[in-house]
Amino acid sequence: MNIREYRAFFLDTLSKAYDAAEAESLFYICLEELKGWKKVDLAMNSNAELDRVELVKWNEVLTQLEQERPIQYIFGNAHFYGLEFFVDENTLIPRPETEELVEWIINENKGKKDIKILDIGTGSGCIAITLAKNLPQAKVYAIDVSKDALAKARGNAVRNEADVTFIEKDILVADSLPESFDVIVSNPPYVRNLEKQEIKNNVLQYEPHLALFVDDNDPLLFYRKIAKLGDRSLTGNGKIYFEINQYLGPQTVTMLQEEGYKNVILKKDIYGNDRMVSCDV
Structure with missing residues (x-):
């Protein structure tokens, strides 16, 4: 079978689980990983x-993709902010939204x-390393x-x-943080169990739930704890940056204000x- 014929077979096989554009993207990732x-070149x-x-x-990879295993876990590799990271089922796959958070901090x-x-909550280390x-x-x-x-x-x-330490x-x-810091950043677990029906199978079945989900009754648990620790550990001009649940923006803002944070x-x-x-301390 030539590569053109296999491409048609690959796309047809994945048509049940992925839309055409996503299947095409997966094919070209495999093409680079498996043939360079x-x-x-194709x-x-x-x-x-x-x-x-x-x-x-190729067929081994295709079988895993049919089962909706993330391609980053199949090849053990993910891209983030121009860098490459090893990933597996113990770490979340870095996402474009988190790149935006990192860019904000850098700027x-x-x-x-x-x-x-x-x-x-560093996971793969993508935020800290970047x-x-x-x-x-x-x-x-x-x-x-x-x-x-x-x-x-x-x-x-x-x-x-x-x-990175x-x-x-x-x-x-934790009762305290190991040092005083000028910046604290966190992308903690923030997906409520009630939102599981919105999560794709490739995330729900393979990515670590410990890093994803939080109890419906206290979805700001990690944010509140980090805010309290930050209040004692941030320097005078210190700042916190969070990635947050898209449905809980106003609630997160209110909580931080109630904890005494400014701006x-x-x-x-x-x-x-x-x-x-x-927010500023």
């Missing part, structure tokens, strides 16, 4: 035959010297409750040549959803 080809070599070994590899903290930044790479004057720390996630994050720091800690039972700013993401908050 770009679109132009156009110039569309009659190239896939040998038996190649077909086995507001460029040129500041000797600042200390803490990323709470900040360390783009704010080289900063000392960056990262906390997570999961040993497995921290192992992946440490590997990603090495991969991207970033200097990683700490294993359950933030919900609370609510920002929308590229899709027009309330997605980010910043």
Whole structure:
């Protein structure tokens, strides 16, 4: 079977679980991962035959995609803010909305010297590592409750040549933070159980629920705890940045104001959803 014929088979096989554009995108990711080809290479070599070994590899990936396993987990690799990260089922897959949060922090903290930044709930380490790479004057720390996630994050720091101090800690039972910080950032669990019906199968079945979901009765649990810790650990001009549940923007703003934070700013993401908050201590 040549690559052009296999492409048609690939797209037809995935048509039950993915729309045409998404299936096409998945094909080209596989093309690059499995053959090292770009679109132009396919156009110039569309009659190239896939040998038996190649077909086995392609079919193994296709079977996993049929089961809606995220392609980032299949290849163990994800892109974020121009960097590459190892990911697996112990870490959330980095998302474009989080890139917007990181860009906000970078833009507001460029040129500041000797600042200390803490990323709470670091997962793959994408936020902390990206900040360390783009704010080289900063000392960056990262906390997570999961040993497995921290192992992946440490590997990603090495991969991207970033200097980040990683700490294993359950933030919900912490009485204090390890240092004083100028910036605290967190993308904590914020999806309520009542919102599960909105979540795609590839997320619901494969991504770590510990990093995704929060109790319906107290969806701001992590935000409130981090706000309380920040009140005691932020420097005089300190600031918190959060990624938030799109349905809980006003409630998050009110909670932070009630905790004594000033200049609370609510920002929308590229899709027009309330997605980010910043506030001053």
